[in-house]
Amino acid sequence: MSEKRRLIDLAHARSGDKGNHANVAVLAYTPEGYAWLRDHLTADVVARFFAPLGPTRVVRFEAPNVLGLNFLLENVLAGGASRSLRTDTQGKTLASALLTAELPLDEQP
């Protein structure tokens, strides 16, 4: 089994809403970290991490100028700012949540 790396040691992040979608931007602290994250923090990994929130699709975009990977999580906000019953209607906390991840992710039990 490969050694685990904590995302919070490699990157900072910010998240917000776009209607019922959310985006989570993950920005590496170093070019080496960015290269590692490009390989290990895939759209599939992020989709698995947030699976309990039920995103219908996760798309990853690259912003190498800021060592950033931007994830669009579609339909993840249970209705979004207007309709969601959740406390976090706007996905403000998704970035902080993702930074707690250890990569590679454990398989689901």
Place this chain on the structure above:
Amino acid sequence: MTSVRIGNGCGFWGDNLDAPIFLARDGRLDYLTLEYLAELTMSILALQKQRDPDAGFATDFLDVLGRLLPFLEQQPRLRIITNAGGMNPYACARRARDILAQAGLAQRRVAVVSGDDLLPRLDDLLRQGHGFTNLDTGAPLAEVRDRVVSANAYLGARPIVEALRLGADVVVTGRVADASLTVAPAVHEYAWPWDDWPRLAGATVAGHLIECGAQATGGLWCRWDEVADPAGVGYPFVDLAEDGSFTLGKPDGSGGAVNVETVAEQLLYEVADPAAYVTPDVVADFTSVAVRQTGVDRVQVGPATGRPATDTYKVSIAYRDGYQASGTLVVFGPRAIDKARRCGAILLERLRRVGVEPQRHLVEILGAGACVPGVVREVPEPVEVVLRVAVHDSRRAVVERFTKEFAPLVTSGPPGVTGYTTGRPAVREVFAYWPALIDKGVVAPRVELLS
């Protein structure tokens, strides 16, 4: 002129009321922008205007303008651009004009940008074949047409530039794209042609970075514990150069932080594809800009690339979607999570037995990972949690009845339940969001200089 300085002193309606004052006082600005309109603010303003034809705009702006008067007097070149007009930019602008006149500043001209409000034309446009198809779901607007309360196109920078060209010192708009508040003064100062996509893209990056106020200057920064004097956080300005590049900073002596990390985080905030950020003015490539620290609390953002603007405006539509309420109780002591869950179950069961079953409900245990339900797999047992129950129903009476079920739990539930001193939760009407597109050709922005 080597650069034009544009600062943003307000990121949303509800933002810090003192920030624009401090920014105007200390920022040595050429332009102050103030952004008040979130996606659903317009629906609230639309209902206010229905009740009162002189209401329906962001009233905070008038208070801010009153406090800005001394700085407008001292800084004759300072101009203000704001979308505070909301659903009623004329009423807002007339009040702004009166405030200036009463202060002896009648020579400062106020202009109104309107034409974004499509509601009066909605049925005509539908008949002409504009479907306002929901961008997210593909559904036709006909499904909710009878419940629509507002429909506004996001206008671009052009009508604001026209207002500045007419000599306006204060420009009050309805719905415009947030970044366009910054693009407009740059275009006005440098006379960029409307197909200079790289420069328009650069100014769009600048506008995007400052539109949320303190989020560019230390707010939300992951190293939150390294922010100097967060209570005195300075709001951002950009020194925009002729080539569309700029330096982002904040007033000297203010709190906060401007560095590559704060700027990079904000660059991607609420963005989908960063290589194609679509505004009415341009399709900007956020991945094209170099970001580097050039001084203490100064970050330079290099020239951008951009592609031609699309031939549509985005339209933000809001429609009535029933009622919601949420209430909380604090639950303390051993097995706090279990106790809170039990309280939530009791509450819903009591409602069920009297025939009150909301169409949607949610029980959250704050303190146990409720912000991202199911994502946090191992939660240490907290000393206390907050029980939050929220419901949604198309019938107001059902939601009203729900709000009366919290207090009884203080005496009839488990021990250690408290935090109920603020009265029954409020019922709020829900306005759902319907994003769509409209051909630019059928929207006619209007500019008028008030006399």
